[in-house]
Amino acid sequence: MPLYNMRELLHDAHKGGYAVGSFSVANLECVMGVIQAAEEMRAPIIMQCAETRLRHTPLAMLGPMMVAAARHARVPVAVHLDHGATIPCVQEALALGFTSVMLDGSTLPIAQNIAEVKRVVALARESGAAVEAEVGRVGRGEDGSDCPMAAASIDDCLAMDDAGIDAIAVGIGNAHGLYAATPELRYDILEQLSGKLRSYLVLHGGTGLTDGQFVKLIGLGMRKINIATDIFRAAALAPRTDDIFRNITDGAAAVKLVTQKYIALFGSAGKAE
Ligand SMILES: [Zn+2]
Numbered sequence: 001m002p003l004y005n006m007r008e009l010l011h012d013a014h015k016g017g018y019a020v021g022s023f024s025v026a027n028l029e030c031v032m033g034v035i036q037a038a039e040e041m042r043a044p045i046i047m048q049c050a051e052t053r054l055r056h057t058p059l060a061m062l063g064p065m066m067v068a069a070a071r072h073a074r075v076p077v078a079v080h081l082d083h084g085a086t087i088p089c090v091q092e093a094l095a096l097g098f099t100s101v102m103l104d105g106s107t108l109p110i111a112q113n114i115a116e117v118k119r120v121v122a123l124a125r126e127s128g129a130a131v132e133a134e135v136g137r138v139g140r141g142e143d144g145s146d147c148p149m150a151a152a153s154i155d156d157c158l159a160m161d162d163a164g165i166d167a168i169a170v171g172i173g174n175a176h177g178l179y180a181a182t183p184e185l186r187y188d189i190l191e192q193l194s195g196k197l198r199s200y201l202v203l204h205g206g207t208g209l210t211d212g213q214f215v216k217l218i219g220l221g222m223r224k225i226n227i228a229t230d231i232f233r234a235a236a237l238a239p240r241t242d243d244i245f246r247n248i249t250d251g252a253a254a255v256k257l258v259t260q261k262y263i264a265l266f267g268s269a270g271k272a273e
Pocket residue numbers: 082083138142176204205226
């Protein structure tokens with residue numbers, strides 16, 4: 001099955017009233033686990049890696065593995081650069097065949113954020129890739145660095161939507177990493193945005209939300225939900241032996257299990273047909 005453009009997957013999710021899981025991967029076991037989960041459940045998925053993590057696993061090595069896994073998958077898979085911070089990294093991802101890139105300008109003033117995103121939109125158009133932007137701020141950096149949450153302003157979201165993006169991550173009280181307590185999410189922001197955007201809504205910081213919160217978010221139009229922490233923990237906590245090949249199989253199986261839980265919750269099981 002060919003690689004899919006992310007916008008296409010989100011468009012189908014919108015029509016079908018479900019969300020597509022966007023699962024972060026850090027190594028071979030993660031890649032194999034999320035693909036196996038998607039294939040077994042006949043679910044479309046997005047596979048992603050964040051720029052800040054690439055000091056551990058260079059994009060020149062991890063990226064081709066992700067693209068190859070997506071090309072060989074028996075379900076639709078989009079390959080996405082999460083939290084792109086620099087234009088060279090975005091360009092590298094596009095050159096490797098990623099079908100979606102995020103430019104995270106959430107720490108910039110909104111006008112500057114939009115200007116940076118527009119540069120990426122122009123680059124992505126050349127290869128037909130989708131673009132995700134962030135408005136407001138998701139709490140804590142993707143790599144756990146200190147960074148306060150900021151709720152998205154409706155006007156800022158509408159202005160960013162006009163930049164020609166395909167997906168928009170909105171700060172609604174969500175955060176990366178593990179939540180100390182279940183967060184209070186600003187559903188009112190999603191209600192106000194309802195029907196006003198041409199881009200699709202994205203939730204970062206999915207690990208640790210309740211089943212009820214996911215159901216409510218999807219009902220309010222959330223179409224891409226990022227899961228990173230639970231994938232990383234599943235791979236890291238899988239049983240280890242002195243047999244590396246057994247470890248790879250067990251690691252992938254642990255990732256598959258946690259991925260399947262989210263696919264079921266997001267309503268995307270069986271949607272690959
Ligand atoms: Zn994120």
